[in-house]
Amino acid sequence: MSGQVVVGVDGSASSLAAVEAAATEARLRGAALRVVHAFVWPAMHVPLGPSPLGPRDGGLRQEVDRLVAEAVERARTVAPGIDVGHAVVSGEPLATLETESRTAELVVVGSRGMGGFVGLLVGSTAVHLAAHGRCPVLVVREEPRTDGPVILGVDGSAAAEAATDFAFTEAALRGAPLVGLHAWTTWNAPLPTPEGGPFAAAPGVLAHDEERLVSEALAGHRERFPDVAVTTKAVRGPTRETLIEASRSARLLVVGARGRGGFTGLLLGSVSQAMLHHAHCPVAVVRGT
Template sequence: MSGLVVVGVDGSASSLAAVEVAAREAMLRGARLRVVHAFIWPAMHVPLGPSPLGPPEGGLRNMVERLLAEAVERASAVAPEVDVDHAVVTGEPLTVLEAQSTSAELVVVGSRGMGGFVGLLMGSTAVHLAAHGRCPVLAVREPAADGPIVLAVDGSAAGERAVDFAFAEAALRNVPLLALHAWTTWNTPMPVPQDASAPYAKPPGALAGEEECLLYEALAGRREQYPDVVVQHKTVRGRTRETLIEASRSAQLVVVGARGRGGFAGLLLGSVSHALLYHAHCPVAVVRGTGVRH
């Protein structure tokens, strides 16, 4: 059985843009595409049919059918060979899409929805899914540049799956991969001296060299697994969030782990992934990890 890509729709322009991205992702993967709308109104006992005084095509249920038909049509126009189905699931979007993520290999959502407040750059649905979804979540923000895939590397065990996802995505899209590691003396672990008289300071350049080694070690084995992916390694001394946001200007996708080195125990979504969801200039894929490679 082929894999499954799920996209959440609510009739907004953002969700229709997400449908197009999801259709391309399904095409690249040879996967099925499911267009899902979370229909919250039945649970609130709101009348779903047309008003007796209104046109027969009115009402919430007919509105939902129209927006799903538009989404399916949009997906079929982008990737006509992809098998597309649709589902209307009673419930609120967070719960519905989290449940859908258990059987999907990728969930795609827009950056804003019909219920977004003015000025809110990333809907709560995307942030919630990035923290709780059972598969990678791709949040579609601004139109992507025709550039590489940018992979945020921090060397943590939790970031292993993000590395795997980024290499696989670069291979599917046939584009270069920029593996980017940003570091400062504040987010680099301090070595424990062997004796009380040992200095804490390292020789000039030693710390930068260690961070470069960390980057290469984090990518170990992937070059052999994906020999056709052109990889550029880049270490930057600077704040991780600002460095990745700037790199997103010329990227077609940024891939980041949900949490990484320095995260607090129990925190499901790290500050870097959260910042990218709000401020990146291209789509962002957040990949949760367990520290176990698959």
């Protein structure tokens, strides 16, 4: 496997955690790592060099160079031997990383950056990229686990095919088991239409159908990834709460950007948004092709 993993940095603890995760991803994938900082100050026409009254190395540009160099060094420490490049791009962070995603196989960001408000669970950059990025987006919290399964949120939609492929790939690269988890209620499950009428179903039929949905969604990928240990679960309960609880013991949670319950044209569904805000592990959001 080859390509490029991109990580956005801003000097925050969250972005340095993202650098570590991105370096690991690059090593596992045999990919290059590109460390990117979006430098907004030139567009605001402010002085970039040191103040005449301050230290000679105290300018904005020098500070940016330092934080990027720190990120590059952190990446090389975590994954020695990977190809690490870096860029300081003049522009707004959201637009910069969205552009980077067009040629990357994965973009990694921290859950919150330097511009986050106190108490905000996830920053606008992470949410925006999850909705608009052209490749999978991995949102990292400060202390990701190194054990536990990769959990895939399964809903049976055609749009989730790309998320399923990503989850199997991640499990294979990490040597981790994969759990295909589907949460359903009588409100979000497709209704059967037996002879008794559109709202009639024999006891246990709906649960059986939902279990079959999970198995069918993963069947082809199981053949392609025979070394990945797969467990399927169909749980009766609310989707968001079920996935959030499962994320407590996961090393990674993978969800599609939007599933079968999403409104047409909606770029990021309520479930994926809830995972970005409340999951207890890193979250990968994968848009359908």
